[in-house]
Amino acid sequence: MYAATSWCACANWRQIPCSRSRAGRFSPAPGRRRHKVDTRVFNHPEAVVQGWYWLARSREIRRGQVVSLRLLGRELAVYRGGDGRVAAFDAYCAHMGAHLAEGRVEGNALRCFFHRWRYEADGRCSDIPCLAGQARPQISVRCWPTAERYGMVWLWTGETPTDDLPEVPELAGKACDALVANRFRKRCHPNVVLINAIDEQHFASVHHLPGSILTMEAVPRSVSNIEFRNLGKVPTSKRLGRLLARFYQGPLTYTLSYWYGSLGTVTLGPDFLHLHLMFALRVGDDGSTEGQTLALTRQRRGPLGWLVNRLLLYGTALAARYFAWGDTRVFETIRFDFRHPIPADRAVLAFIRHLESQPLARWHEIDRTGARPRPTRMRLAGTDQESSDG
Numbered sequence: 311m312y313a314a315t316s317w318c319a320c321a322n323w324r325q326i327p328c329s330r331s332r333a334g335r336f337s338p339a340p341g342r343r344r345h346k347v348d349t350r351v352f353n354h355p356e357a358v359v360q361g362w363y364w365l366a367r368s369r370e371i372r373r374g375q376v377v378s379l380r381l382l383g384r385e386l387a388v389y390r391g392g393d394g395r396v397a398a399f400d401a402y403c404a405h406m407g408a409h410l411a412e413g414r415v416e417g418n419a420l421r422c423f424f425h426r427w428r429y430e431a432d433g434r435c436s437d438i439p440c441l442a443g444q445a446r447p448q449i450s451v452r453c454w455p456t457a458e459r460y461g462m463v464w465l466w467t468g469e470t471p472t473d474d475l476p477e478v479p480e481l482a483g484k485a486c487d488a489l490v491a492n493r494f495r496k497r498c499h500p501n502v503v504l505i506n507a508i509d510e511q512h513f514a515s516v517h518h519l520p521g522s523i524l525t526m527e528a529v530p531r532s533v534s535n536i537e538f539r540n541l542g543k544v545p546t547s548k549r550l551g552r553l554l555a556r557f558y559q560g561p562l563t564y565t566l567s568y569w570y571g572s573l574g575t576v577t578l579g580p581d582f583l584h585l586h587l588m589f590a591l592r593v594g595d596d597g598s599t600e601g602q603t604l605a606l607t608r609q610r611r612g613p614l615g616w617l618v619n620r621l622l623l624y625g626t627a628l629a630a631r632y633f634a635w636g637d638t639r640v641f642e643t644i645r646f647d648f649r650h651p652i653p654a655d656r657a658v659l660a661f662i663r664h665l666e667s668q669p670l671a672r673w674h675e676i677d678r679t680g681a682r683p684r685p686t687r688m689r690l691a692g693t694d695q696e697s698s699d700g
């Protein structure tokens with residue numbers, strides 16, 4: 311369903327072993343050492359990798375408010391209950407399909423505006439006013455797991471999360487301060503946007519960094535997470551390089567952690583001060599990227615800590631804007647077609663290969679009304695009538 315063609319150079323470069331090519335599942339292209347790879351995930355708008363995706367800024371969903379949101383082509387009704395927790399339902403009521411964002415939050419539940427059925431935060435229908443005092447059928451709307459961190463609301467595109475929310479590796483398990491920076495749109499798929507940050511060549515051609523400064527090594531961490539770290543050192547042939555090299559004992563710090571092909575963290579900066587960014591991306595209805603930039607730092611105590619963190623976070627967000635600005639032209643016009651990889655594309659190939667093995671969510675297969683087709687008998691005022699059982 312998602313088959314498309316791109317070129318793989320794994321037969322040429324042993325640094326990126328490819329077990330699938332050894333198994334002979336890919337056919338060498340005639341007259342070439344390169345051969346074709348059928349990608350089912352990479353750069354396909356319909357393929358939704360199971361994972362965490364950004365839904366909205368936390369402040370966009372106030373306590374007691376329900377909003378209509380669209381995520382990866384799916385309509386949702388998202389509300390914050392009286393206990394402050396966010397619940398995300400498929401948008402359409404299990405009764406007749408009214409949009410639940412037209413409804414009203416009652417405590418921790420959501421009531422449909424049309425016939426006033428009430429749904430608890432787990433999606434279970436707990437009240438049907440016209441059946442007061444009578445047996446109520448087991449009905450529910452689909453409810454998606456949500457989480458809240460970094461000033462954002464996140465949604466897991468499956469039944470039960472198998473990962474914690476992604477973190478910057480250096481900040482894992484630590485309390486963080488976050489700045490929700492710019493929201494952006496790019497005219498290409500999120501996978502292509504993420505490629506940009508591990509594309510060694512463009513740092514010289516677009517961002518004018520010395521050519522040998524980046525040599526990215528790919529380190530898969532889990533089925534959903536791959537890390538890239540730089541092994542290149544600051545070149546000391548020029549005076550500026552010699553000055554910069556004083557701040558790096560080893561390679562220039564530039565470490566990325568990618569999740570689901572749509573979320574990337576970046577750590578950069580001299581040894582005494584690391585800056586951390588998160589780019590949370592998702593594909594929009596037109597196949598473009600809807601992105602949210604987050605600046606992160608470890609929590610520091612006291613008023614001085616607060617001030618230091620504000621300065622750090624705004625500085626980090628500015629640095630992100632500077633680098634993103636240089637790439638704007640590429641994202642506006644690119645039609646990604648990876649025909650001739652070269653050795654400098656090692657990291658890009660490793661990213662694509664890792665993404666191809668990630669589990670897909672059944673995001674587009676699940677009935678969007680939330681009602682399951684199996685009919686059940688519902689007794690109403692002494693007569694048997696058919697209803698859908700959620």
Ligand code: FES
Nearest residue numbers: 403405406422425
């Ligand atoms: S459509 Fe929602 S209660 Fe009838």
Ligand SMILES: [Fe+2]
Nearest residue numbers: 506633636637
């Ligand atoms: Fe760039």
